[in-house]
Amino acid sequence: MEELPGRKSEKTAATEALVKIRGLAKSYRRGDQVVPVLSDISLDIMPGDFTALMGPSGSGKSTLLNLIAGIDKPDSGELRVAGIDITALGESELADWRAANVGFIFQFYNLMPVLTAFENVELPLMLTGLSRSERRARVELTLDAVGLSDRLQHYPNELSGGQQQRVAIARAIVTDPTLLVADEPTGDLDRVSAADVLAMMQRLNAELGKTIIMVTHDANAAHAARKIIHLDKGEILAQPGDKGEILPEPPS
Amino acid sequence: MASATAIPLSYVARNLWTRRLTTALTAGGLALVVWVFATVLMLDAGLKQTLVTTGEHDNIVAIRRGSETEIQSGISRTQANIIASHPAVALGTDGERMVSKETVVLISLKKTGAGKPSNVIIRGVSAKGMTLRPQIRLAQGRPFRPGSAEIMVGSSIARGFEGTAVGDTLHFAQRDWTVSGHFDAGGSGFDSEIWGDADQLMQAFRRIGYSSMVVRLADAGDATLEQLRGDINADPRLTNEIKREQVFYSDQSRALSTFITILGLTLTAIFSIGAMIGAMITMYASVSSRVAEIGTLRALGFRRSGVLYAFMAESLLLGLAGGLIGLAFASLMQFASFSTTNFQTFADL
Ligand SMILES: Nc1ncnc2c1ncn2[C@@H]1O[C@H](COP(=O)(O)OP(=O)(O)O)[C@@H](O)[C@H]1O
Ligand SMILES: [Mg+2]
Numbered sequence: 001m002e003e004l005p006g007r008k009s010e011k012t013a014a015t016e017a018l019v020k021i022r023g024l025a026k027s028y029r030r031g032d033q034v035v036p037v038l039s040d041i042s043l044d045i046m047p048g049d050f051t052a053l054m055g056p057s058g059s060g061k062s063t064l065l066n067l068i069a070g071i072d073k074p075d076s077g078e079l080r081v082a083g084i085d086i087t088a089l090g091e092s093e094l095a096d097w098r099a100a101n102v103g104f105i106f107q108f109y110n111l112m113p114v115l116t117a118f119e120n121v122e123l124p125l126m127l128t129g130l131s132r133s134e135r136r137a138r139v140e141l142t143l144d145a146v147g148l149s150d151r152l153q154h155y156p157n158e159l160s161g162g163q164q165q166r167v168a169i170a171r172a173i174v175t176d177p178t179l180l181v182a183d184e185p186t187g188d189l190d191r192v193s194a195a196d197v198l199a200m201m202q203r204l205n206a207e208l209g210k211t212i213i214m215v216t217h218d219a220n221a222a223h224a225a226r227k228i229i230h231l232d233k234g235e236i237l238a239q240p241g242d243k244g245e246i247l248p249e250p251p252s
Numbered sequence: 253m254a255s256a257t258a259i260p261l262s263y264v265a266r267n268l269w270t271r272r273l274t275t276a277l278t279a280g281g282l283a284l285v286v287w288v289f290a291t292v293l294m295l296d297a298g299l300k301q302t303l304v305t306t307g308e309h310d311n312i313v314a315i316r317r318g319s320e321t322e323i324q325s326g327i328s329r330t331q332a333n334i335i336a337s338h339p340a341v342a343l344g345t346d347g348e349r350m351v352s353k354e355t356v357v358l359i360s361l362k363k364t365g366a367g368k369p370s371n372v373i374i375r376g377v378s379a380k381g382m383t384l385r386p387q388i389r390l391a392q393g394r395p396f397r398p399g400s401a402e403i404m405v406g407s408s409i410a411r412g413f414e415g416t417a418v419g420d421t422l423h424f425a426q427r428d429w430t431v432s433g434h435f436d437a438g439g440s441g442f443d444s445e446i447w448g449d450a451d452q453l454m455q456a457f458r459r460i461g462y463s464s465m466v467v468r469l470a471d472a473g474d475a476t477l478e479q480l481r482g483d484i485n486a487d488p489r490l491t492n493e494i495k496r497e498q499v500f501y502s503d504q505s506r507a508l509s510t511f512i513t514i515l516g517l518t519l520t521a522i523f524s525i526g527a528m529i530g531a532m533i534t535m536y537a538s539v540s541s542r543v544a545e546i547g548t549l550r551a552l553g554f555r556r557s558g559v560l561y562a563f564m565a566e567s568l569l570l571g572l573a574g575g576l577i578g579l580a581f582a583s584l585m586q587f588a589s590f591s592t593t594n595f596q597t598f599a600d601l
Pocket of ligand 1: 028029030035037055056057058059060061062063064
């Protein structure tokens with residue numbers, strides 16, 4: 001268990017948790033064998049938090065993230081996002097909920113190779129009622145914010161890894177979601193691009209107040225967050241009186 | 253708000269374009285099916301068209317009862333005269349009976365170019381033979397002179413066989429026949445025939461009786477036809493049956509039409525099974541190579557149905573491309589023409 005000097009997180013009772021998890025469990029079935037992945041997870045993520053989810057490979061980080069983001073369903077336990085019990089939503093309702101509330105950033109960017117940077121960022125806006133010109137304005141603004149206003153018509157294979165991840169970030173935030181989730185967003189990037197992406201996420205958190213949950217096994221990346229949750233073998237490592245949450249050093 | 257068809261068509265189309273070789277091969281397979289099917293329909297429709305224009309509604313053909321073609325048929329001179337004198341037969345402006353007693357013989361002629369011999373119908377007609385077929389027009393030269401060794405050739409024959417220019421001579425039945433002119437039968441079966449004087453041809457081919465006779469009815473109504481038919485059946489000297497000319501030619505080639513249709517449908521069925529399997533493999537590969545993309549689309553909030561629509565659209569687009577290519581090639585087929593005009597000349601095909 002890692003000890004980092006720093007303040008303890010203040011829990012203000014007045015603020016409602018954005019993500020509230022109680023006794024969450026998830027197992028996968030492999031053949032006739034049931035493999036438990038998460039057991040009895042409880043945690044709160046407050047609005048405006050930038051949380052890193054750390055742990056060794058196979059500890060269930062991605063599984064937990066996918067549950068929170070509503071692309072997987074838990075076996076049991078309570079899971080509320082912004083007060084909504086997302087475990088109770090049906091297939092299509094959940095898809096609509098994701099479109100409106102969650103922005104995804106993946107390790108391998110997951111851009112559509114046949115679409116330009118502009119079209120990739122526009123894709124989630126297709127699910128909104130925005131007009132063509134409104135979409136165009138939003139996409140241009142967002143790509144400008146990630147520093148790619150001169151790459152609108154480039155296809156993913158014409159962009160560097162760092163640039164592709166910035167397109168992916170633009171795609172994640174273009175709908176202005178409540179929650180940003182990132183699974184190893186720097187896992188496939190060189191140091192400089194990784195620092196770039198992390199700085200961008202810090203800015204999204206600090207300046208726009210975005211709530212971010214980031215899975216990483218890289219301690220450097222985790223330090224960009226404001227809180228770290230350690231996961232091991234499907235359980236949150238308990239910190240006395242602190243549910244395992246530790247504040248890293250404030251970014252210098 | 254969230255629409256199920258939100259995945260843009262550009263995504264669908266560009267995915268097809270990205271895998272353009274596979275797309276082209278799959279669309280090509282589908283195109284082949286459409287092409288075969290459309291070509292068969294065209295052949296069949298062309299055949300029917302030819303047959304209908306071959307006959308006149310108020311003409312009837314008399315043949316020996318039970319024979320299917322004019323080649324097999326025979327009518328004696330006596331029988332021909334009895335039928336010709338029936339009151340149902342129309343009179344021409346010259347007061348003569350509108351009747352053509354005809355003899356039909358198959359000979360083998362050399363085609364131009366390849367020089368391969370092919371079967372051709374020689375039809376000996378009476379003086380009224382051309383008048384009875386108003387769709388026949390003189391295209392070049394002049395009609396054959398009755399009582400002479402002159403012949404006229406139809407436009408398909410003039411185009412496809414050696415020694416058929418006006419003034420040329422053709423040798424058959426131990427005689428030389430001079431081509432006096434070309435006629436155009438408006439795409440009907442007569443275009444693939446050679447016409448001459450019935451009596452001259454019968455002498456040359458040593459025939460005693462006619463093959464068939466064509467009669468113009470005084471009245472095109474069914475009542476007149478039935479009356480003539482009844483009288484023919486009642487007369488013990490007559491062993492003939494009559495049909496309207498149009499019915500006669502379409503009956504004659506019904507077997508060919510059925511053959512083309514069955515052959516075509518069989519080919520179409522075989523090819524379409526192949527093309528379907530091809531399209532299935534293509535679409536399966538398309539889906540399985542994009543599992544990650546599908547996952548991303550789902551994560552972004554596209555519904556299952558939306559993703560399904562995108563892949564459906566992709567396969568429909570593929571099918572549409574194949575169909576259009578197939579139709580484009582099939583429509584080129586209209587420039588290819590076969591003289592499949594009747595059963596006897598099927599060798600032309
Ligand atoms: N879809 C799945 N089916 C079966 N087992 C799975 C599935 N997803 C993850 N697992 C298993 O769950 C465990 C945790 O996986 P994951 O959450 O991806 O770990 P992490 O992201 O921390 O590396 C692993 O042992 C993995 O094999
Ligand atoms: Mg993982």
